[in-house]
Amino acid sequence: MDDDRKLTVRAVERALDILLCFTRDSDLSLTEIAASISLHKSTVHRLLTTLEDRGFITRNPATEKYRLGIRVWELSTHLPVSENPGTLLLPAMERLRDRLGETVSLYLRDGFERVRIQAVQSNQAIRRVAQIGARLPLTVGASSKVLAAYAPPEVQQELLEGEDWPPAIDRKRYADQLKEVLHAGYATSFEEREPGAAAVAVPVIGRSGEIAAALSLSGPVNRLARETLVEYAGVLKEAAAEMGLMVP
Template sequence: MKKDNEEKRAMVRTAERSLDILLSFLEAKELSLTEIAKHVSLHKSTVYRLVQTLENKGFLIKSMETEKYRLGYKCLELAANMEGKNDPAVLFLPEMQSLRDNIGETVSLYIIDGYERLRIQSVESQLPIRRVAPIGARMPLSVGASSKVLVAYSNQHEQEMIFQHLKTKEQIDLVQYKKQLTKVKTNGYATSFEEREPGTSALSVPIQNRSGEILAALTISGPINRLTYRRIKEILPILQESQKRLNRLILL
């Protein structure tokens, strides 16, 4: 019995390590064996065995030129089988493209994932100077228009969990932060000016389901010299029209 339990724990540990290796590619398109080992905090020999298995199964591909690994086609096959009918990243894309074409700035869609916000879709501006918004990027919930919308429209239990995390993990004035969230809830939108990145500003609104629960934050972002306070006031009604259409789409 003891041996069986040890074998089960070893199998679970191997599975967790393999998943950690795959998740390391959220931060880079290509990684060397050394870089993977550093990311998952494992010895290179252990990582090599796991990487070999993932490569044999088609989840990783090794470049002949760079000797680095990247995600394999098996990941694409799995993604192709995801249910896209009710996936906001798929469902909202046409409206996001239309909004981008109308306003000219980058449009992104964010959700809360743990104690971070995750960009699940983006349509980048076609202007020469633009806000680059890679899908899969993770950002803190402490700053940014999208973060404020996501937290402001979360339920009380989720908010308390987030507040406790911010209090212990990040240097943040919770009193001021909560005042900002109250303002966001009152106004129905959030703005940010160089809160997370110098030279950028953003405008964000909530997308909610039929029960009024927050699904995502729909956000416009761009260079602060173009996306000024005055410009944000001008495009707010346009963003809110998109918000209404997406909310109705969720209700269908």
């Protein structure tokens, strides 16, 4: 590969890294983006200017912060429905939200993280707000345990033996929890990741017989006691069974 081509590829990689910064936050400053991808601010500014000219990034003059532009949305609208469970399963998620009154989310596993690809917010005044695109580790939370429990054995082993394992979480206890999830068909979390929040999650098994996503319901602990989470697990299982018929 010649030098000009290397420079072009590097510029593309850096531009993509900038776009990926917005999977964690919706509004970012130049300094925050530069720090996140470990590049000099002058380099990041040049790339941001190009992305802004093409409509992939927009800048708020009042705050000097950047956010994703309309072009990103236009691209997402052309993703085939059959390959986008977040779009395909949205009506069923809305029905589940209306039935139980809490926030409903859908997650996919990406390596050793889970990504929220769809969310339907609770209509209650005090509610669990779920941001689409958020990435969370597989080591904590109801949806994480579901995705890890139904992952291939080699993925589980690599996860459990990883050097980045959080010291506060006991590996053996976590491995035992994954076995419990497979046996019960659901996972719960009670203030595991956030104080005051509780959740229950189940796998959505596609027509192929493999897990297609994790379906979760979350809300404040004063409405989702441990007994309530177990009760709602049965409702989520029913909804997930119907959803599984709609995905490959």
